[in-house]
Amino acid sequence: MLEVRNLSLRYGRHRALEDVSVSVGEGETVVILGANGAGKSSLLKAIAGLARPEKGSEITIDGRSLIGVAPHRIPETGIALVPEGRGMFGDLTVEENLLLGANPRRARAGEAERSALVYDLFPRLAERRRQSVRTMSGGEQQMVAIGRxxxxxxxxxxxxxxxxxxAPIVVTELFAALDRVKKTGVALLLVEQNVSISLSISDRGYLMEAGRIVGADTAEALKTDAAVQQAFLGGSAA
Structure with a gap:
């Protein structure tokens, strides 16, 4: 299990997170919902080692502490981040970007099988594996980022x-692929503005506001929660 307990984080004088506790079980899909500036991205950055939590914060994977683990070591623990903005190497090809993702020791034995999975999830990438990523559309770049x-x-x-x-059609395609990823047993932790589609593939969700967790429930319950509908779903159930 991936567990975050009592996580607090500051950027200078700005408190981004305060006493945040969330968990993601093996094979589970969990979504973090909240307005811009609620602290959702800061939570992911803290887990990925890209932001340093305050003393007393706990982040563990299967009981092993991740506090103080260097960002480039985090993938070896079994955690991967697709950041906002994708972080692509634009001058490299699709295939070269994917191969960079296979650098962790834990990934090398099954590299060929995972490459086949990525191209099966995103056939467009198989067709364009020799293409420079910077020449691709935003949706295609996001496919590369997830594949990597x-x-x-x-x-x-x-x-x-x-x-x-x-574009909406690309979003539908991406989330269909993520639903297939979920079925392989990989756990997903999503931060996503498209609340309706993210709840459709999630098991549970947390609500964040001003750096705090202010609610949590099953995805089905959140879809019909009046406050969630009003804030995120236009006042009607998804």
């Missing part, structure tokens, strides 16, 4: 706003 993360053989895959700036 999967190449690291993650136990937990974290995604920060995967649908941001993408």
């Amino acid at each position: 993360a999967l190449m690291s053989n993650p136990q937990y895959l974290m995604l920060d706003e995967p649908s941001l700036g993408l």
Whole structure:
């Protein structure tokens, strides 16, 4: 299990997170919902080692503490992050970007199988494996970013706003692929503005506001929760 307990985080004088506790079980899909600036991305960055929590914070995977683990070591623990903005190497090809994802030791034995999975999930990438990533559309780049993360053989895959700036048809395609990833046993932790589609593939969700967790429930319950409907779903159930 991936567990975060009493997580607090500051950027200078700004408190981004305060006493945040969330968990993701093996093979589970969990979504973090909240307005811009609620602290959702900061949570993912703290788990990925990209932001330093305050003393007393706890982040563990299967009981092993991740506090103080260098960001480049985090993939070896079984956690992969698809960041907002994707973080692509634009001058490299699709295939080269994917191969970079397979760099962790835990990923090397099954590299060929995971590459086949990525190309099966995203056939468009198979057609364009020799193409420079910078020449691709935003949706295609997001597919590469997710594929690169999967190449690291993650136990937990974290995604920060995967649908941001993408056309609705591409978003549908991406989330269909993520639903297939879920069925392989990989746990997903999503931060996503498209609340309806993220709840459709999630088991549970947390509500964040001003750096705090202010609610939590099953995805089905959140879909019909009046406050969630009003804040995120236009006042009607998904």
